[in-house]
Amino acid sequence: MKRLKFEYRTDAVFDGPVTDHGFCLRCIPREDERQHLEWYTLDIYPETNIRIAPDVWKNTTTMGFIVKPHREFGFCVRGEVLVDLSRPRKLWNPIFKYPTEYTQTTPEMEHMVNILLKDSTGENPLSRALRLMNGLYAAFEYRQHVTGIWTTASEAFKLGCGVCQDYAHVLTAMCLYAGIPARYASGFMLGEGYTHAWAEVFSEGSWYGLDPTNNLMVDETYIKLAHGRHAADCSVVRGAFRGVVSETQKINVYVEELK
Missing domain, CATH: 3.10.620.30 (C8orf32 fold)
Structure with a gap:
């Protein structure tokens, strides 16, 4: 069994304003027989109301909608996970x-x-x-x-x-x-x-x-x-918005084993 600390950040910049931006994220680690999410924080900008729920495969999804014009969108999730592969995953579809x-x-x-x-x-x-x-x-x-x-x-x-x-x-x-x-x-x-x-x-x-x-x-x-x-x-980021723009994106992931 290992305890892992992680940070995952995505930053998107648009070259013009976008509105009515709906998104679905799969950026929070799964919870199952072999993996336990000890704690996490999730920051999304611009700030908006979100709904967290499992999808059909029991992956954790985060959904939201940003109405006001914005030129940047991003999120950062941090936390710790316990991974134990000695426990079998017996259920399958x-x-x-x-x-x-x-x-x-x-x-x-x-x-x-x-x-x-x-x-x-x-x-x-x-x-x-x-x-x-x-x-x-x-x-x-x-x-x-x-x-x-x-x-x-x-x-x-x-x-x-x-x-x-x-x-x-x-x-x-x-x-x-x-x-x-x-x-x-x-x-x-x-x-x-x-x-x-x-x-x-x-x-x-x-x-x-x-x-x-x-x-x-x-x-x-x-x-x-x-x-x-x-x-x-399994897409980490999916969404749609109003606006004819180009997008640049930066992604960074860091995972560290905690002793």
Whole structure:
């Protein structure tokens, strides 16, 4: 079990005023069998009334609406989380057996899965998923600014590169094709940087996190914000507003282990 202190800040600046700004955030860590949120504070600007409620996957969402004109929007969430991976996550939804528009495979992806899982008969789903992660890590390249938030697994696989969202989508798609229940997860890693994404697979009664971007199993130095079928289910910031503007955004995440 580890106790992790975190701070996550996003600041957006518009080059003109916007109004009627509705937003939905998934910036507060999940509460579940393996993760307990000890305490947190959430500051949002401009100040507005908010509603905090679980979504369909029991991720914590924060919703609000800003009527008055504004040129900046941001939030900062701080807190401490206890992570204990010795506790199994036994509950799961059968929908995580099926692909979505983001996690469809192509014949090329399926060919790679079949090669990687050759001679894996008798292995449990986690072992088979690890084979897929190792193979994807060897074949895929981390590269920014070539994919976007709507890039699908098949599109990223064709490019052969992408960011953590793409790695997670591709691994999820490959696992689903192989008959391994899988889902997409988002959150933080130990250290300083940005939000992160990985996949989770269901094996022998529990969920296991696999981080294909770093070719690692998720351990107690990760904090989970959300999980779902794909990235759109786990988006940290979604919203709409009135105004024809350009936006610049700064994101910073810091996670520290407390002894």
